[in-house]
Amino acid sequence: MLRIILSTFIMLLSYSFFSYSALAAATACEIKNGEVAIKSCSKIISSKIYLGKSISKPNLSIMYENRGRQYFQTEQYQKAISDFENSLRANPDNVKANNNLGSVYIRLQKYDLAITSFTKALDIAPKYALALSNRGVAYRNLGKFDRALIDFNKALIVDPKSDYDYLQRAEVHKQMKNYNDAIADYNASLKLKPNVSNTYYSRGISYYFLGQHQNAYKDFSKAFEIDPSNKDAENNKKAILKIIEKSKK
Numbered sequence: 001m002l003r004i005i006l007s008t009f010i011m012l013l014s015y016s017f018f019s020y021s022a023l024a025a026a027t028a029c030e031i032k033n034g035e036v037a038i039k040s041c042s043k044i045i046s047s048k049i050y051l052g053k054s055i056s057k058p059n060l061s062i063m064y065e066n067r068g069r070q071y072f073q074t075e076q077y078q079k080a081i082s083d084f085e086n087s088l089r090a091n092p093d094n095v096k097a098n099n100n101l102g103s104v105y106i107r108l109q110k111y112d113l114a115i116t117s118f119t120k121a122l123d124i125a126p127k128y129a130l131a132l133s134n135r136g137v138a139y140r141n142l143g144k145f146d147r148a149l150i151d152f153n154k155a156l157i158v159d160p161k162s163d164y165d166y167l168q169r170a171e172v173h174k175q176m177k178n179y180n181d182a183i184a185d186y187n188a189s190l191k192l193k194p195n196v197s198n199t200y201y202s203r204g205i206s207y208y209f210l211g212q213h214q215n216a217y218k219d220f221s222k223a224f225e226i227d228p229s230n231k232d233a234e235n236n237k238k239a240i241l242k243i244i245e246k247s248k249k
Contacts (some may be wrong), residue, residue, distance in 0.1 A: 026051055029066050034074065041067035061091035065100065072104055080104050095121045099131045106138055114138040129158040133165055140172050148172045163192035167199060170206075179206040197227035201236075208240065213247070216240050 028040035041063050044050055050059050068083030084101035087094050102117030118135035121128055136151035152169040156162060170185035186203035190196065204219030217240045223233035 029063055034070060037070045038067055041070070057090045058094075061087045061094045061097065064090065065094055065097040068097070069100055072100060072107075077104050077108060093124050095125045095128055095131070098124070099128070099134065102131070102134055102138070106134065106141075109141070111138040111142045115142075127158050129155045129162065129165075132158065133162070133168065136165075136168060136172075140168070140175070145172050145176050161192055163189045163196075166192070167202075170202065174202065174206055177209070179210050182206045183210075195226050197223045197230050197233065200226065201230060201233045204233075204236065204240075208236075213240055213244050217244060 026040075026044065028036055029044055031037075032040065044055065044063050045060070045067065048055050048060070050056070050063070055063070064083045064087035068080045068087060071077070071080035071083060081101065081104055084097045084104065087097035088101070091097075098117050098121035102114040102121070105111070105114035105117060115135055115138045118131045118138065121131040122135070125131070132151045132155035136148045136155065139145070139148035139151060149169065149172055152165050152172065155165045156169070159165065166185045166189035170182045170189065173179070173182035173185060183203055183206050186199055186206065189199055190203075193199075200219045200223035204216045204223065207213075207216035207219060217237060220233045220237035220240060223230050224237055227233070
């Protein structure tokens with residue numbers, strides 16, 4: 001009787017240890033960062049065991065996507081691409097993997113490939129604001145401003161409080177020389193996220209092209225006040241001041 005009890009106790013201890021170890025690996029893969037996450041995800045991927053059971057394709061997709069995200073954040077782009085592609089082989093409907101693959105392609109300036117990935121994500125989840133924003137950035141970098149505006153408009157319908165999307169739409173308007181529209185979006189972005197040096201700087205550029213030199217000077221000054229390392233703001237502040245002083249003579 002004692003032998004049976006001891007055997008059962010040892011078995012329970014082994015099971016508890018195994019379960020804890022498996023849970024720790026899964027948790028580390030999903031919520032940790034850097035090498036800890038990469039090693040934990042790799043352990044699960046190579047063993048094909050997830051929480052003590054043979055891993056399902058959806059969970060395998062998640063493990064590849066998690067590891068790919070860590071590779072992306074550590075600038076190991078080819079490894080990130082490989083993992084996101086493996087994630088999508090396991091589950092083609094993994095929206096995050098499609099979006100993250102597109103993000104790698106943006107970083108590599110392969111904008112057409114990025115658009116293809118973001119579009120696949122949006123085919124699955126049409127209101128996925130992050131993919132809309134990212135595709136808008138890709139279109140903007142290709143000079144396809146009308147398409148970029150459509151995506152940023154849709155993203156702002158989904159998330160009206162996204163300072164990032166107002167900022168990105170402002171950049172498109174500025175590149176299209178729609179400076180008043182750009183200023184309106186910079187204003188909206190600053191209302192949601194004040195004290196961003198580059199936003200003040202970019203709005204100052206729009207004011208400059210509209211000939212509103214006083215407003216431009218104020219924005220360049222504010223940009224430099226917030227971030228003294230912003231040399232473009234410092235230089236433009238000095239240059240616009242000379243224009244203002246010259247106009248008074």
